[in-house]
Amino acid sequence: MSRQQRAGSSTRPDKDEVAARADDLALDGVRALMGGSVWALDDAVVDLVTLAHATGGRAVVEQTLTTRLRLALDERWRTGWQPMDLHHLVGRSARHVRAEPETVTRVVELLGDVMAADLAAYPRARVEQRWHDQLELAEASVWWSTTDSCLTARVGQWGSEAIGYEVALRLEHVLRSLPAMQQLGARPGEATSRSASTPVDVDDKVLARVRQLLAKAESTPYEAEAETFTAGAQALMARHSIDHAVLAASAPVGGDERPDGRRLWMETPYVREKVMLLGAVADANRSRSVWAKEDGYVTLLGFPHDLDAVETLYTSLLVQATRAMHAEGKRLDWRGGSRTRSFRQSFLAAFGARIGERLAEVTAAETAQAAEEMSAAGGRELVPVLQERTEAVESYVEELFPRVRHVSMSLGRDREGWDRGRRAADQASLQWGRAVGS
Structure with missing residues (x-):
């Protein structure tokens, strides 16, 4: 060279x-x-x-x-x-x-x-x-x-x-530049065969039927019909959750489920009202929601099948609420100025509050009937099983959010919006319990 x-x-x-x-x-x-x-x-x-x-x-x-x-x-x-x-x-x-x-x-x-x-x-x-x-x-x-x-x-x-x-x-x-968040589940490379697999399941046809009911609720132009389909979906999910809880509780030691968490990012506008609706759906499905207000997301905490129910039903209800809200059109105050935003805030808040009441009734009815059937069959008592799972979820919340605060949220100031929102959620003559899921 x-x-x-x-x-x-x-x-x-x-x-x-x-x-x-x-x-x-x-x-x-x-x-x-x-x-x-x-x-x-x-x-x-x-x-x-x-x-x-x-x-x-x-x-x-x-x-x-x-x-x-x-x-x-x-x-x-x-x-x-x-x-x-x-x-x-x-x-x-x-x-x-x-x-x-x-x-x-x-x-x-x-x-x-x-x-x-x-x-x-x-x-x-x-x-x-x-x-x-x-x-x-x-x-x-x-x-x-x-x-x-x-x-x-x-x-x-x-x-x-x-x-x-x-x-x-x-x-x-x-x-x-992003801050730390709560760790939900295993990080990549750290999953075990247990955490990477799907937990013991109940008939997937149940969830398929739920999705069909919610699709019908979203496609119908009639509020009463939409609410009937929604109630039917909730009844099926409540029974699905109960059956799964009993099945998981009877599984061999080491095969039991544990609470998990998911994050849902909230889109503007009306974030506060959407958070309220999500919280109502979570409570009805034995889950909890924690709102990170400044960051714009909600952490859902509960057992995996219950979280599936929350995400599915919340999405459906949000579609229905938004459709009903826009059908009301715009609103003016006595001076001719717009009060559309305050009307819609109150509408969505009222919708969420009333839906929460109705979903709680469906879940309570389904739980009572399931408990009666299990008792008559001589099986394990249902209430202790559900109580154990509730306590597990609460412990998980405390573990991830030791400084979480419970705050009251405004339900809106527009009286007409409030009345219209409750009416949109309360028009239907709903069927409760097993008959809805039949």
């Missing part, structure tokens, strides 16, 4: 040097975002692009940025975050750094890629099914060739290294 060749080869940095330089520049970019300096961010992006082209190390630069994102994501997993939590909040947080809408969309897309790549690195049995379900809901998957990084694939799709590198830095900034 000639002297010139040796000298030329020594001037090109090796992969480790390129990676180290890319890491330093990425850190500069993230710090620029933390300090609110768009100019410093632009400088970091330009330097990264220059480094990628000048050294022929584009793949190294992009792998370095991807690795930083994976490390930031792992920090979030360890502080309680799950895929749908990040999917919901990252878009909101990205807006706080004043990104253009198109950039916000790209940040969310890259987040999905990083999450999909991270979960794919674990054995399937070591990740709870809920994580994969949430990835599917976020429409995230490994769609690129595994010989490249997800960032390299996105750069090719977006047609610009500068765009891709800026998006990566913005995403890392958002991930590193």
Whole structure:
């Protein structure tokens, strides 16, 4: 090898040097975002692009940025975050750094890629099914060739290294700025065969029937008919929950269920009223709800099958309530000004309050009938079984939220809205108990 060749080869940095330089520049970019300096961010992006082209190390630069994102994501997993939590909040947080809408969309897309790549690195049995379900809901998957990084694939799709590198830095900034949350379930890689599997089940045809009833409730234009279908669905879910509780209680030692938790992100407007409705549905299904007001989400706590019932019924009721509310049209005050917002707040609050009463009646009736049937059959007493599960849920709430506060919530000030809301929830001549589910 000639002297010139040796000298030329020594001037090109090796992969480790390129990676180290890319890491330093990425850190500069993230710090620029933390300090609110768009100019410093632009400088970091330009330097990264220059480094990628000048050294022929584009793949190294992009792998370095991807690795930083994976490390930031792992920090979030360890502080309680799950895929749908990040999917919901990252878009909101990205807006706080004043990104253009198109950039916000790209940040969310890259987040999905990083999450999909991270979960794919674990054995399937070591990740709870809920994580994969949430990835599917976020429409995230490994769609690129595994010989490249997800960032390299996105750069090719977006047609610009500068765009891709800026998006990566913005995403890392958002991930590193998120606070800790309560840990719900096992983290990726830590699931056991028990936690990754589905608990002992009752006939899935029950839940299929529930979904059919709720679909009918959402599609009918008649409020009375919608309420009848909803009550029927609740009666079926109440019986399903009772049957499952008895089955779980009779399972062998070590096979018993434990309370779990899920987070639901609340969308504006009328968040307070939606939280009230969710709380009413949770109470009727032997679950609890904790509202993180400043962060915009509710944590549901209960046994898995009860949480299924809460999520399903709450969604259906919210659709029905919203449809009935909009059917009322707008409202004006005596001066001709709009009072539509106050009317709708009171409408939804009243709807939720009355629905809570009705769901409680359905659950109480179904529980009483089930207890009578079990007693007549000489089986285990139902009340102690349900009481044990209630106590387990309450203990779980205290474990996760030792400083939770119970606060009173306004039920609205618009008298007409209140009356109309209760009427929307109270029009039907509902059938209670087993007859509804027949």
